[in-house]
Amino acid sequence: AQSVTQLGSHVSVSEGALVLLRCNYSSSVPPYLFWYVQYPNQGLQLLLKYTSAATLVKGINGFEAEFKKSETSFHLTKPSAHMSDAAEYFCAVSGRGGADGLTFGKGTHLIIQP
Amino acid sequence: DTAVSQTPKYLVTQMGNDKSIKCEQNLGHDTMYWYKQDSKKFLKIMFSYNNKELIINETVPNRFSPKSPDKAHLNLHINSLELGDSAVYFCASSQDGGRPDTQYFGPGTRLTVL
Numbered sequence: 001a002q003s004v005t006q007l008g009s010h011v012s013v014s015e016g017a018l019v020l021l022r023c024n025y026s027s028s029v030p031p032y033l034f035w036y037v038q039y040p041n042q043g044l045q046l047l048l049k050y051t052s053a054a055t056l057v058k059g060i061n062g063f064e065a066e067f068k069k070s071e072t073s074f075h076l077t078k079p080s081a082h083m084s085d086a087a088e089y090f091c092a093v094s095g096r097g098g099a100d101g102l103t104f105g106k107g108t109h110l111i112i113q114p
Numbered sequence: 115d116t117a118v119s120q121t122p123k124y125l126v127t128q129m130g131n132d133k134s135i136k137c138e139q140n141l142g143h144d145t146m147y148w149y150k151q152d153s154k155k156f157l158k159i160m161f162s163y164n165n166k167e168l169i170i171n172e173t174v175p176n177r178f179s180p181k182s183p184d185k186a187h188l189n190l191h192i193n194s195l196e197l198g199d200s201a202v203y204f205c206a207s208s209q210d211g212g213r214p215d216t217q218y219f220g221p222g223t224r225l226t227v228l
Contacts, residue, residue, distance in 0.1 A: 032213070032214040034216075034217075036219075038155075041222075042221060042222070043118075043204060043219035043220050043221045043222050044157075044204070044206075044219040045219070046216050046217075046218075049216060051213070051214070088155060090157065094214035095214065096213060096214070097169075097212075097213075097214070099144075099145045099162050099163075099164040099169040099170070099208075099210055100162070100170070100214055101147055101149075101159030101162050101170050101172070102149075102157075102159060102217060103159070104156070104157040104158070106154070106155075106156055107155050107156070107157075
């Protein structure tokens, strides 16, 4: 069984400040991990994914995440927040099969203060 | 061109009715999924299909029946709608290369049951 825990249902940062969204996973097999972003009234868009290659993964819009097996974590960061980053962010874990569904965390709502 | 499309975008109906949501992907993917997002934005996998074959069927009431006429389409039919079925339903697709890959999501269908 797999699960994802996202710490903090709401995170507020100032524009230009560091963004840190936390994700911890539980998986009985080496995981595939994903971060998705959802803007209001839209579908989900992939930010980045970890598929057992490099542990530091770079994604779109200046986001990156680091896979830390010892901490079972896959936290998402961005050095400098922009107003357009305000959205809902979801961490997800997948099974090993090509048709496995994603198990999502409960999401973190990112608020950017001007 | 829209990669994953869903119709309708909004669906308002009465309890007890039967309704369908259609999904089409033009990415040439082998695998398609249905997810349900509840009012607290929690996303949960419902079904996955690979080359028109059902792979995952989570604990979903049998009032929900997916149908895949070809690998580019996955429709969701819901019988005897209940208040608790109100949610946003997302279709997604991915390429099955034997391991998990990026899932591309549609814009969602907001179902409201009165």
